[in-house]
Amino acid sequence: MTERPDVDELTPPDRTLMGPGPSDVHPRVLQAMSTPLVGHLDPSFIEIMDDVQDLLRYTFQTDNQWTIPVSGTGSAAMETAVGNLVEPDDNVLLRTSAYWGDRMAQMARRVGGNVVDLDVSPHAPVDPEDVKDSFAQNDIDVFGFCHADTTTGIRQTNVPELTAIARDHDAYTIMDCVTSLGGVEVQVDEWGVDAAYSANQKCLSSPPGTSPLTMSDRAMEKVLNRDSPTKSWYLDLSLLEGYWGSDRSYHHTAPITNVYALYEALRLVAEEGIENRWERHRNVAGKLKAGLQDLGLEMFAEDEHWLHSLNAVKVPDGVDDKEVIAYLLEEYDLEIASGLGALDGDIWRIGCMGYSAREKNVEYVLSCLSDALEQQGYDVNSSETANVSPMSN
Amino acid sequence: MTERPDVDELTPPDRTLMGPGPSDVHPRVLQAMSTPLVGHLDPSFIEIMDDVQDLLRYTFQTDNQWTIPVSGTGSAAMETAVGNLVEPDDNVLLRTSAYWGDRMAQMARRVGGNVVDLDVSPHAPVDPEDVKDSFAQNDIDVFGFCHADTTTGIRQTNVPELTAIARDHDAYTIMDCVTSLGGVEVQVDEWGVDAAYSANQKCLSSPPGTSPLTMSDRAMEKVLNRDSPTKSWYLDLSLLEGYWGSDRSYHHTAPITNVYALYEALRLVAEEGIENRWERHRNVAGKLKAGLQDLGLEMFAEDEHWLHSLNAVKVPDGVDDKEVIAYLLEEYDLEIASGLGALDGDIWRIGCMGYSAREKNVEYVLSCLSDALEQQGYDVNSSETANVSPMSN
Numbered sequence: 135m136t137e138r139p140d141v142d143e144l145t146p147p148d149r150t151l152m153g154p155g156p157s158d159v160h161p162r163v164l165q166a167m168s169t170p171l172v173g174h175l176d177p178s179f180i181e182i183m184d185d186v187q188d189l190l191r192y193t194f195q196t197d198n199q200w201t202i203p204v205s206g207t208g209s210a211a212m213e214t215a216v217g218n219l220v221e222p223d224d225n226v227l228l229r230t231s232a233y234w235g236d237r238m239a240q241m242a243r244r245v246g247g248n249v250v251d252l253d254v255s256p257h258a259p260v261d262p263e264d265v266k267d268s269f270a271q272n273d274i275d276v277f278g279f280c281h282a283d284t285t286t287g288i289r290q291t292n293v294p295e296l297t298a299i300a301r302d303h304d305a306y307t308i309m310d311c312v313t314s315l316g317g318v319e320v321q322v323d324e325w326g327v328d329a330a331y332s333a334n335q336k337c338l339s340s341p342p343g344t345s346p347l348t349m350s351d352r353a354m355e356k357v358l359n360r361d362s363p364t365k366s367w368y369l370d371l372s373l374l375e376g377y378w379g380s381d382r383s384y385h386h387t388a389p390i391t392n393v394y395a396l397y398e399a400l401r402l403v404a405e406e407g408i409e410n411r412w413e414r415h416r417n418v419a420g421k422l423k424a425g426l427q428d429l430g431l432e433m434f435a436e437d438e439h440w441l442h443s444l445n446a447v448k449v450p451d452g453v454d455d456k457e458v459i460a461y462l463l464e465e466y467d468l469e470i471a472s473g474l475g476a477l478d479g480d481i482w483r484i485g486c487m488g489y490s491a492r493e494k495n496v497e498y499v500l501s502c503l504s505d506a507l508e509q510q511g512y513d514v515n516s517s518e519t520a521n522v523s524p525m526s527n
Numbered sequence: 528m529t530e531r532p533d534v535d536e537l538t539p540p541d542r543t544l545m546g547p548g549p550s551d552v553h554p555r556v557l558q559a560m561s562t563p564l565v566g567h568l569d570p571s572f573i574e575i576m577d578d579v580q581d582l583l584r585y586t587f588q589t590d591n592q593w594t595i596p597v598s599g600t601g602s603a604a605m606e607t608a609v610g611n612l613v614e615p616d617d618n619v620l621l622r623t624s625a626y627w628g629d630r631m632a633q634m635a636r637r638v639g640g641n642v643v644d645l646d647v648s649p650h651a652p653v654d655p656e657d658v659k660d661s662f663a664q665n666d667i668d669v670f671g672f673c674h675a676d677t678t679t680g681i682r683q684t685n686v687p688e689l690t691a692i693a694r695d696h697d698a699y700t701i702m703d704c705v706t707s708l709g710g711v712e713v714q715v716d717e718w719g720v721d722a723a724y725s726a727n728q729k730c731l732s733s734p735p736g737t738s739p740l741t742m743s744d745r746a747m748e749k750v751l752n753r754d755s756p757t758k759s760w761y762l763d764l765s766l767l768e769g770y771w772g773s774d775r776s777y778h779h780t781a782p783i784t785n786v787y788a789l790y791e792a793l794r795l796v797a798e799e800g801i802e803n804r805w806e807r808h809r810n811v812a813g814k815l816k817a818g819l820q821d822l823g824l825e826m827f828a829e830d831e832h833w834l835h836s837l838n839a840v841k842v843p844d845g846v847d848d849k850e851v852i853a854y855l856l857e858e859y860d861l862e863i864a865s866g867l868g869a870l871d872g873d874i875w876r877i878g879c880m881g882y883s884a885r886e887k888n889v890e891y892v893l894s895c896l897s898d899a900l901e902q903q904g905y906d907v908n909s910s911e912t913a914n915v916s917p918m919s920n
Contacts, residue, residue: 136588137585138585138801139582139584139797140797141582141790141793141794142578143794144559144562144575144787144794146563146565146569146572147565149564149565149569151566156567156780156783158563158564164563166537167561167784168557168561169539170539170542171542171544171549172540172542172862173542173546173864174735176542176856176862177856178539182539185532185534185535189532189534192529192530192531194529197529206599206761206782207598207779207782208779210598210779213759213760217759240760241760244758244760323529333780335564335780335783341564341782341783341784341785342781342784343785364637365637365638366610366759366762367633367634367637368599368602368603368606385602386601386602387548387600387728389599389600389734389735389785390549390735391736391785392734392785394539398537400534401534401537474777
């Protein structure tokens with residue numbers, strides 16, 4: 135017999151989540167998670183699925199029929215988009231120097247795509263001129279880019295220009311809007327995006343477990359006319375059509391409770407109104423940004439490309455970024471994050487997403503961070519711009 | 528603007544789940560689902576992950592280091608096992624006439640495996656002699672089989688004989704124990720299984736969203752020494768090692784809340800004791816089976832291969848299986864299921880899993896089914912064995 139482990143009650147600490155995700159989950163969404171289950175083929179669940187699809191369309195600002203929650207976390211939605219749209223020997227244009235571009239490239243190569251590198255800096259928005267050059271020099275089939283980069287806090291502000299280049303070359307676009315959907319303006323139809331995916335646990339403030347995906351009819355036509363099936367059975371959209379389409383036949387068991395949670399999280403989006411929600415994120419994050427600058431800290435992103443939902447802040451000289459993170463977690467039950475990949479050690483990442491995007495949370499972050507910086511010997515008040523104590527705001 | 532949908536509060540009906548899964552979720556598990564989240568890299572979550580792994584090892588009866596919840600529902604765990612263990616040009620022995628064998632075959636082919644068909648009836652356990660013959664005639668690398676078949680209610684009772692054949696030929700085994708883990712005896716180490724996967728929403732009575740997987744060291748050696756990477760990045764065990772192994776580095780965001788739920792569900796398994804739990808399922812299902820036979824119904828599986836957790840019952844002549852299912856759902860909020868695939872119309876599938884495996888539920892099923900059969904003009908009392916009304920038990 136394998137021994138019976140002795141395990142305590144589940145008593146995780148009560149964190150305030152101001153990192154790059156998950157964000158704090160709204161109490162109504164937490165409550166939805168404890169709703170007793172119905173079967174994944176129950177007629178009442180079919181209605182919930184229909185409503186979730188409608189709510190997702192509203193949130194993505196799209197009429198795409200093909201708008202579903204994928205049965206996995208954000209990277210599963212990324213893999214669904216890449217794995218279905220990219221066929222063997224397709225040329226896939228990606229900025230591989232960027233964290234998410236590299237991840238998409240790994241996925242594209244595994245399913246037989248040829249990755250064409252968009253060889254530009256990962257720490258600035260993509261310049262449409264560079265994209266034009268790449269399209270001129272290569273026969274690109276699919277172009278993937280990131281709308282809201284969680285690693286840099288940079289927002290791609292000219293998406294319609296990027297998609298227009300791709301359309302001019304009969305190519306398809308995949309947009310990563312993991313960190314923007316539901317918090318920062320996303321306009322799938324108006325921007326002419328073919329495939330867009332996101333995650334629950336960022337600006338939607340729903341627990342990770344499903345992940346929003348939308349595909350244009352044009353993109354689905356490519357998917358449904360593939361010469362060879364996708365490499366993944368679980369994430370094959372042509373099979374998922376049987377479940378999410380009109381047949382409602384069994385493919386795999388949907389994560390029922392996570393769909394409940396997403397339903398409630400999206401209902402909160404609809405109640406607030408998507409435009410009001412974007413505005414709230416802009417306003418609350420604006421206070422966060424101003425407060426960080428008052429502490430003498432410098433934002434990583436230029437103002438015009440600043441991503442409201444993810445505030446990347448440069449770590450001042452002489453301050454240990456990891457010690458600050460650990461101090462905030464231990465002393466204040468507050469989560470912020472370090473840089474990821476190449477930016478590890480250079481920045482902190484402070485989220486302002488969904489239910490976490492509240493003034494209360496912003497004040498808490500600024501106050502705790504001020505203390506943490508002082509612990510590191512950093513003189514908050516001596517900084518040029520720090521004339522106002524964040525607690526007196 | 529895409530229009531804002533008007534969606535009601537989440538008020539699903541209060542079902543009693545006695546189908547092939549999901550089963551009723553224990554109140555303690557539902558409560559765990561509403562626990563506020565911590566980050567997926569939070570030190571406190573790392574402890575929870577460790578505990579979940581220990582609890583899964585106990586439930587699988589294995590010392591396998593590589594025992595994790597996959598971040599998707601059951602078919603994702605199946606695809607993880609198949610997609611990692613099967614390399615291009617591997618010969619994979621599967622009973623493709625069986626529902627789950629066919630699904631594994633679709634997955635194996637997509638990742639480049641050559642499927643060798645174990646050409647036997649899908650409606651009986653696999654005979655080791657047939658497996659021996661297949662191994663003698665083909666150079667098999669991987670052999671997949673189903674321990675507990677949700678489509679037929681048949682239990683494979685001689686697993687150690689099957690794995691011994693594979694080992695004699697230096698092949699690897701994959702065991703589907705989706706419908707047995709936590710309810711019907713599973714002994715991964717004692718039975719010599721290389722890879723076994725399951726689902727939360729059956730005998731573990733946790734909502735779908737993660738799915739248990741265990742891999743032997745021998746199997747992981749094959750996985751970690753593949754010539755080419757797996758086709759899926761999301762389900763690549765060599766990358767998941769970074770997160771679930773000692774590094775605890777970011778791969779993808781785990782479905783935190785589903786891990787909480789699984790933690791609590793597995794704690795319930797440990798509290799009850801795995802052997803007691805198997806015995807409870809046997810006893811409660813025994814009452815269900817006796818009651819069904821008292822109604823004059825015939826089990827699909829032979830007694831010696833009867834799967835306690837899934838009772839497949841033949842639909843009597845003149846009775847419309849779908850009408851009975853709809854009647855039970857509408858009149859009694861009770862879910863049972865029809866046959867899947869080839870058995871559609873021939874059987875009902877009545878689960879007896881996890882928190883649903885209670886005498887109260889069994890009595891309810893028998894009483895409601897008795898009424899539903901009478902509605903169909905089936906004379907419950909005239910059946911030869913139906914001397915006792917199920918309600919008077």
